[in-house]
Amino acid sequence: GQNIDQPTEMTATEGAIVQINCTYQTSGFNGLFWYQQHAGEAPTFLSYNVLDGLEEKGRFSSFLSRSKGYSYLLLKELQMKDSASYLCAVRDSNYQLIWGAGTKLIIKP
């Protein structure tokens, strides 16, 4: 079967750095996505990786290792507004997105 695993919840301090991991087992791979979802709102796109390595976009970076079925989202200089759920999703061989359950990130002052 297809499976995406990520931690249920993480806590970090304002101004610090946090890494959210995602491991996947899917039928085929056509890219990995990270989305941010604030409580009561729709998911919004953060990053896309299809090749191995690190993609940097401002305070957010995303890493992919296809051979290990592994990705992480790195958030630097954390702000209170970064408190949200972070969703990992993999596009499979049929170009359908398979979603993880999301990681709830709590930022403390």
Next chain:
Amino acid sequence: IAGITQAPTSQILAAGRRMTLRCTQDMRHNAMYWYRQDLGLGLRLIHYSNTAGTTGKGEVPDGYSVSRANTDDFPLTLASAVPSQTSVYFCASSEGGEGSTEAFFGQGTRLTVV
């Protein structure tokens, strides 16, 4: 309309009633999707459409139907609602196909079946 719009925003529905959730996008995206999101389970695909005139079943299609008469609209119908269909429903769209990257989401419909 800017982006993707869902209606209604929320609804309380009696079990056994029929209900259609509306979704409209103005981005001329080929692909559209309906997801439900339940606590601890993440987003689960109900139905999808890769292009106007075609639809497909996702992971949890039972009790739901869709149609895609044109590019912009992708309504989701619950023929006879049951309490287990209480959830938050998200419609999404993307360019579709190999070149597609991100999906854009509507604001969601919070449905409670009582």
